[in-house]
Each structure stands twice: as C-alpha cells, then as structure tokens.
Amino acid sequence: MDVTITPPSEPFPGTVHPTDGGGILLSTLDDVINWARSNSLWPLVFGTSCCAIEMMSTAAAKYDFSRFGFEVARATPRQADVIIIAGTIVNKMAPVLKRLFDQMPDPKYVIAMGACATSGGPFFYNTYSVVKGADHVIPVDVYVAGCPPRPEALLHALITLQEKIKSGYTRDQIRTEMKPDVK
Amino acid sequence: MSNEELISKLQELLPEATLQQGNDFVELTIDSQQLLPVLNLLKSSSDLSFNFLFCETCVDWKTHFTMVYHLDSTHYRHNVVIKTNLNRELPEIETACHLYRTAELHEREIFDLFGIKFLNHPHLRRILLTDEWVGYPLRKDYEDPINMIKL
Numbered sequence: 001m002d003v004t005i006t007p008p009s010e011p012f013p014g015t016v017h018p019t020d021g022g023g024i025l026l027s028t029l030d031d032v033i034n035w036a037r038s039n040s041l042w043p044l045v046f047g048t049s050c051c052a053i054e055m056m057s058t059a060a061a062k063y064d065f066s067r068f069g070f071e072v073a074r075a076t077p078r079q080a081d082v083i084i085i086a087g088t089i090v091n092k093m094a095p096v097l098k099r100l101f102d103q104m105p106d107p108k109y110v111i112a113m114g115a116c117a118t119s120g121g122p123f124f125y126n127t128y129s130v131v132k133g134a135d136h137v138i139p140v141d142v143y144v145a146g147c148p149p150r151p152e153a154l155l156h157a158l159i160t161l162q163e164k165i166k167s168g169y170t171r172d173q174i175r176t177e178m179k180p181d182v183k
Numbered sequence: 184m185s186n187e188e189l190i191s192k193l194q195e196l197l198p199e200a201t202l203q204q205g206n207d208f209v210e211l212t213i214d215s216q217q218l219l220p221v222l223n224l225l226k227s228s229s230d231l232s233f234n235f236l237f238c239e240t241c242v243d244w245k246t247h248f249t250m251v252y253h254l255d256s257t258h259y260r261h262n263v264v265i266k267t268n269l270n271r272e273l274p275e276i277e278t279a280c281h282l283y284r285t286a287e288l289h290e291r292e293i294f295d296l297f298g299i300k301f302l303n304h305p306h307l308r309r310i311l312l313t314d315e316w317v318g319y320p321l322r323k324d325y326e327d328p329i330n331m332i333k334l
C-alpha cells in the first residue's frame with residue numbers, strides 16, 4: 001500500500017510565491033501541523049524482549065534515529081507520541097500495554113516491531129502465555145517484519161509513519177480509500 | 184578438584200548412588216528420599232564444600248519427572264549435578280531451601296509450572312502465573328484450548 005502523499009524530498013508542505021525581497025508561503029494549517037508533528041515524534045521507552053536491543057541500537061550512534069526527530073525517548077507515556085512495541089507481549093503484559101496506550105495523549109501512534117508484536121511470531125504455536133499480535137490489544141499503525149528487524153527496517157517503519165502522518169488521513173481512510181487494486 | 188577425582192571421592196562417600204560423567208558435569212543419580220542427607224553431606228564435607236545451588240529445575244519425561252540440582256563450590260570451583268526421579272502421580276520432594284536459600288525461588292517456579300510439591304517449603308504459591316490458574320503449563324500433557332494453538 002502506498003501512503004505517500006508528500007514526497008519525502010519535499011522540505012515543507014506548501015508553495016512559495018516569490019515577491020520582491022522574499023516570498024509568500026501558501027499552505028494549509030493542517031498540513032503545517034502534520035508536518036511539524038511528524039518530525040518530532042517522541043517514542044516511549046518500552047521494550048519487552050530481544051527486539052528492544054535492536055531498537056536501542058537504532059537509537060545509538062551508528063543508526064541514530066534522532067536524525068528523523070525520534071531522539072527524545074520519554075520514560076512516561078504522558079509525554080510520548082509513539083510507542084514502539086519492541087518485543088513479545090504476554091497475557092500478563094497486555095493490560096499494562098493497554099494502560100500505557102491509554103495514558104498517552106492524542107495524537108498517538110503505534111509501531112509493532114518484529115514478528116512477536118505483529119502476530120506472536122515464534123510463539124504462535126503451543127504457548128499458553130503469548131498474545132498473538134499486539135493489535136489484539138491496541139491499534140497498530142505500522143508493522144515491521146523480522147525476528148528481530150534490522151535497524152534499517154525500523155528506520156523505514158519510522159519514516160513510513162511520518163509519511164502516514166503527513167498524508168493527513170485517518171487509519172480508516174487509509175484502510176478503505178487507499179486500498180491497492182487487487183487484480 | 185577435577186571431575187575424575189570428584190567421581191572417586193563421591194563413590195567413596197555415596198556408594199549406593201549412580202555416578203556418571205555427563206557432557207560437562209559429574210552427574211549423581213539418587214533416590215528422592217535421600218535428597219536432604221546427600222545435599223547436607225555435599226555441603227558440609229570440607230573437601231567438597233558445595234555451597235552454591237546455581238540451578239534447580241525439573242524435566243517432564245511423560246512417565247516420570249526428574250528433578251535436577253546443579254551445585255557449585257565457590258572455594259574449589261567444581262560442580263556436580265544431582266538428579267532424582269519423581270513419581271508422576273504424586274510428585275513430592277523435600278525442599279532444599281533450608282540448605283540453600285535460593286531454592287525458595289526456584290522451587291516456587293517449579294511448583295508453578297510443573298506442579299511439584301515441595302514438602303516443608305515456607306510459602307509454596309504460584310509465582311509467575313495468576314493465583315487462579317488451573318494446571319501446570321510446562322507439563323507435556325497440559326492443554327489450554329483458549330490460549331494455545333496446537334501445531
């Protein structure tokens with residue numbers, strides 16, 4: 001599914017009309033707000049297992065997701081914009097995850113990182129304790145495949161989330177109106 | 184003490200136990216009634232001095248359970264594994280937590296997941312699962328039609 005509305009090369013949503021001594025910028029408030037929001041997403045410090053190690057390495061010097069505006073990891077959900085579900089969600093963790101999500105202020109976004117958060121992954125069969133996908137508990141915006149996903153994959157997911165925000169569509173609009181044509 | 188020396192020493196001390204050299208450790212198989220006397224001996228004997236229980240776990244063989252104790256000596260840095268079989272109908276064994284305090288935690292976990300009853304344990308309750316949980320999930324015959332998708 002292609003959710004690209006603002007091409008990533010475009011620096012600012014709007015058009016500039018050159019005038020003498022400068023220019024006039026034409027845009028809509030919604031676009032500007034979405035643009036600002038998408039470039040300053042504060043993730044919640046949340047990691048339940050091995051995927052969290054990859055998330056930490058994405059945050060560290062080599063991959064450095066602060067290049068895209070994700071550097072301010074918050075230890076409280078009340079100040080976070082995005083929760084990266086990095087790891088296995090077990091039945092006992094599910095109510096905690098729900099509460100964390102509920103405590104985050106709107107607008108809030110969710111990334112399901114790795115096979116566990118997407119579907120239960122390696123714990124799909126023959127286990128009594130693992131939730132088979134975090135989307136049974138909270139709605140998910142972007143899924144990342146992998147066990148664990150490489151930092152590049154997480155970066156791609158973060159950028160995809162930014163484009164999703166910039167597009168200005170709701171989750172339902174993307175699901176229904178932007179369905180790719182299935183032949 | 185090297186493993187060979189350990190085997191001969193243990194043979195001397197415990198003539199009725201079966202000894203075997205495993206991949207890394209010397210393995211000692213005993214009767215479950217003998218657990219406390221054997222642990223006591225291994226801990227108090229001055230040239231063995233097994234003063235650290237670094238792992239305690241259980242195995243379900245479908246026909247019986249095996250309790251496995253890994254002991255280490257912080258003075259001599261030698262290890263031994265103690266194994267003892269339990270009856271599947273009435274899995275009961277004396278607690279080791281009066282000799283090794285760390286066993287308290289391990290035994291609660293084993294009780295939680297395997298349902299082994301540790302006699303004289305100070306507070307044998309579930310530790311990881313909720314109190315109202317029915318059954319013991321790490322047993323091979325555990326069924327959970329709601330949460331478990333069978334392969």
Ligand code: SF4
Pocket residue numbers: 049050051052086087088113114115116117121122146147148149
């Ligand atoms: S998807 Fe793989 S790496 Fe990630 S939490 Fe699950 S088991 Fe660990």
